[in-house]
Amino acid sequence: MPIVITPGREEFSTRIFTDNCCKREVLNLLVYCKNSPCCDGKIPLGRYQEHLTQCAFESVQCTNEGCQDKMPRKDLKGHLEKECKLRLEICAHCNKVMASINLTVHIGSDCPKYPVPCPNNCSVTSPRAELGDHLAVCPEAELQCPFSNYGCHVKVRRAQMKEHEEKFVRDHMLYVLNCNSKLEKQVLQLWQNLELKEQQIQQLSETVKRWERDCTQFLVGTNGHPLSSTQALSCYIDKALGLEEQVAQLVQLVRKEQNHFDLGTILEVAESTKQRLSHMETYRDLLENLDCQFKKHDVELNNHRTLLSCNEERFRLLEGTSFNGKLIWKITDYEKKKQEAIEGRVVSLFSQHFYTSHYGYRMGARVYLNGDGSGKGAYLSLYVVVMKGEYDSLLAWPFKQKVTLMMLDQSGRKNHITDVFRADPHSSSFKRPDNEMNIASGCPRFVSHVQLENPKNACYIKDDTLFIKVTVDLTDLEEL
Ligand SMILES: [Zn+2]
Ligand SMILES: [Zn+2]
């Protein structure tokens, strides 16, 4: 307890002393805790603050950052373990650690391992992340009939698809038949269009030829070579000017010797010359007009040429496709194409595609005329390629048929070069194609250039053309 001593009024000053004895007594006085009656502690005043830092009933804030909850100190442990919405918990399905408050949402929509039932009610329950894989094979999933392109718009559960296909074979055939006859009609129509276009082109080219003739006749100069329109015109104008000069000279002469000449005739000549001159002027417009039309027809002619070659390409593809697992591939201009391969401009050629049956595997062949891999430079390499087809989902994979590659002998002695291999089911070349086509597989050393170009008792290149044959063995192949 501080004691204040006041000395005389004249010298007013304050001095403070600490009465340590008294202080000790006061600090030893017992006081009640502010949390009484819950806390029944009686504490010496000097240790009061220390007590509050330990008192079980003192209100404290949750130690988790972000949690504003307050509670008596004795309940903090329980709150942290069981109640705090920010306490960390482990997802029992995927072991991910997160705040308790987020766990329900995580399990309800995010947890990749949480088991969810198949939405098609097929009794399968699968981890959320793997549901997509299951749906791709779920027997209860509804699928479009593979003949939907042809008009069968029925949706069938996967498990019933085979039954549907068997039951509706006749209908499917009719759909396909219908489609086919439509296609045939279209092809016929195209042929007719093509003929019409050819006639038009013929007519146009005749018109152009006629005009060419007309123009050449009009523009032929004195030396017999065609002149440009301006050259021709200036030539005529020069001639006309010369004539005018002659006339003027004549008129002068006539004036001098009026009696000796018949002025009327000379005036007539002058008049006709003038007329011819103005006539020439009109040709300038005509020529420009002709020039313009000429260009227009040239453009049209080119358009028709492009269209024609486009149609030819389509017909070539339509005619060349086979559906019996056999490909006969005609390669023309061998020398030129081989040279292009040597120079690295076009190293490989790709055949028209073919099918093992109407709804079978879609395939093609690829040839490297100057070789590929171990055959590069001295061999012709020949490969087959499995291509993405419309019916792949109905076929057996991987492709494992026997394939025969042949270079056909054109001499009639049947000394064909043959190589047979069975598709290796472990090779990625024969899996179901993800892209337009798989990696080609076959014989990098199918035939050496020496054997191909100078064979004994055979002829593989005739008229610069060779024939390659690819046969797929169809035994054991289930017909769809
Ligand atoms: Zn207390
Ligand atoms: Zn809390």
Ligand SMILES: [Zn+2]
């Ligand atoms: Zn989880």
Ligand SMILES: [Zn+2]
């Ligand atoms: Zn399912």
Ligand SMILES: [Zn+2]
């Ligand atoms: Zn169907």
